[in-house]
Amino acid sequence: MPNSEMMPIGLFARRTGLTASALRFYADCGLLVPAEVDPVTGYRSYSSEQVAHACDLRRLREIAMPLPAVRAVLDAGPAEAARLVDDHVAKVLEDAAAVRRKAAAFMASRTEAPGRPVAVVRGPVLADAVEQVLTAAGCDPDLPVLGGLRVEASCEAVTLTATDRYRLSTRSLVPAEPVSTAWAATVDGDEVRGAVAAMRRSVLVRVEAARHAVRFRTADGEERYCRLLPDPFPDHRLMLASxxxxxxxxxxxxxxxxxxxxxxxxxxxxxxxxxxxxxxxxxxxxxxxxxxxxxxxxxxxxxxxxxxxxxxxxxxxxxxxxxxxxxxxxxxxxxxxxxxxxxxxxxxxxxxxxxxxxxxxxxxxxxxx
Structure with missing residues (x-):
């Protein structure tokens, strides 16, 4: 290979966005081996054809993909590589949701007074209602409240509402036990979705409110914490009435x-x-x-x-x-x-x-x- 197509490690690092130490690490683990290594000085050189491979490696590491998975993606064809990346992203999101639930539970246990009873609802009915209503929730990063589920409890009903400004869905449930006091808040929609399976398995679900979270407690004692969203929810009652x-x-x-x-x-x-x-x-x-x-x-x-x-x-x-x-x-x-x-x-x-x-x-x- 002509010398004009070879780059020393410093230049290759600048071209690919990887540090020289990272390049040495990836060379030692076999993910990105230099094209040439001087047998006397040990200087490493890389070819221009390795730039794309190195950039792909950097991008995969930027999304926290572990080395074995990176190797599998780089060795795979386009369709299989896309599937592996999708699987990794899904796992990261699942892990992040679990961390958020555990963080909410920790904050509730350390900084909150005991949860205030809000309502008792039949679990399968609540699970169905959450799934039905949340189809109208949005995913606007600038308006996170549109990804939330509005929960309103009164003596007559527990009402769930979601909207993305183009759709609005609302459903009222008859509580299994009388609601003692009125209460309303907006709950993180993704975290409520994560609690649906537990709700569906329980005959009754107790809803308890704290300052920063809602706790859904199932009949077998399982607890799911969902964060409250602080921003005001759109005035859906006014919209419906108008x-x-x-x-x-x-x-x-x-x-x-x-x-x-x-x-x-x-x-x-x-x-x-x-x-x-x-x-x-x-x-x-x-x-x-x-x-x-x-x-x-x-x-x-x-x-x-x-x-x-x-x-x-x-x-x-x-x-x-x-x-x-x-x-x-x-x-x-x-x-x-x-x-x-x-x-x-x-x-x-x-x-x-x-x-x-x-x-x-x-x-x-x-x-x-």
């Missing part, structure tokens, strides 16, 4: 609607009502005007419709979770207009309500229909 009356109401079978959404999944979904049907249509990524005789691809679902015909477009990722987590076999959709929220309720059980915001109306709607 919604105008629905102009069009649709009652439709949930399972065919889910199937239609899955068959026509895409970035946007159009819902259109006619006298006896709900029409579901996928909006293609590249919009086009339909010519005479063309029929938009989609599904026609039998439905009970009251009110005028109406059309609204939704992001698939907004509409589908709202439908998939609804209760019961029948759904009731309260439509207000192409640019106003739709309310999704179970026709036979009204304790889960989801509000979904449509996207901007389609200016080509008149041409396509």
């Amino acid at each position: 919604l105008p009356e629905a102009g069009t109401r649709v009652t439709v079978d949930r399972n065919p609607l889910l199937h239609a959404l899955e068959q026509h999944a895409g970035e946007l979904i159009t819902l259109r009502t006619t006298r006896h049907a709900l029409h579901v249509r996928h909006v293609p990524r590249v919009p086009h005007v339909l010519s005479d005789g063309d029929v938009p691809p989609g599904a026609r679902l039998p439905a009970t419709v009251t009110g005028p015909d109406l059309q609204a477009r939704f992001a698939f990722t907004t509409l589908y979770p709202a439908i998939s987590t609804a209760l019961g076999p029948d759904l009731m959709l309260d439509l207000r207009g192409p640019d106003l929220p739709v309310t999704i309720r179970s026709a036979d059980r009204g304790d889960l309500i989801t509000v979904a915001m449509p996207t901007a109306p389609d200016p080509r709607a008149a041409q396509n229909h």
Whole structure:
């Protein structure tokens, strides 16, 4: 190999972002062996072809990947390498969630007064409600409260609410024991998700409040601590109260609607009502005007419709979770207009309500229909 393609260890370190000591370490463990080693001086030289390999090694170590896993990734093909990295990230997140739970438990035991009883709720019902409602939570790093679960306890109910500003989902549960005093707080959504399995296994779950955390105590004594989020939660009650009356109401079978959404999944979904049907249509990524005789691809679902015909477009990722987590076999959709929220309720059980915001109306709607 010509000398012009070789770099001493100092230059190679600057090119790759690795220190000289790190390069010596990786050479000794066989992860990045120099291209040449002077037999007299011991000076190490690296080739330009090793730069990419060294940069990959540095990036993997920056995400705290252990050496055996780094070796496996560097030796693997693209698909297997991606899988190994995904597995590592999932484990890091799982470990981080466990650390946060243990830290919350430590802080509660050291700095908090004994937890104040908030409510006693049936465990499987609470687990289902958490999963249903949290589909509407967001993941905006600038607004962490949107990733939270609002918990409100009163003498009549325990109400769970989540919103990402485009969806809002709320469900009220009847407590298994009377609630002594009213209480409300926003709990970290990811930590509550981590407690769902324990909730589901317990006949009853006791909810206890402390200053910085909520403790979910199961029937067998297992305890799960979830941090409270300090920022104010959006005024969802005002938003719900300010919604105008629905102009069009649709009652439709949930399972065919889910199937239609899955068959026509895409970035946007159009819902259109006619006298006896709900029409579901996928909006293609590249919009086009339909010519005479063309029929938009989609599904026609039998439905009970009251009110005028109406059309609204939704992001698939907004509409589908709202439908998939609804209760019961029948759904009731309260439509207000192409640019106003739709309310999704179970026709036979009204304790889960989801509000979904449509996207901007389609200016080509008149041409396509």
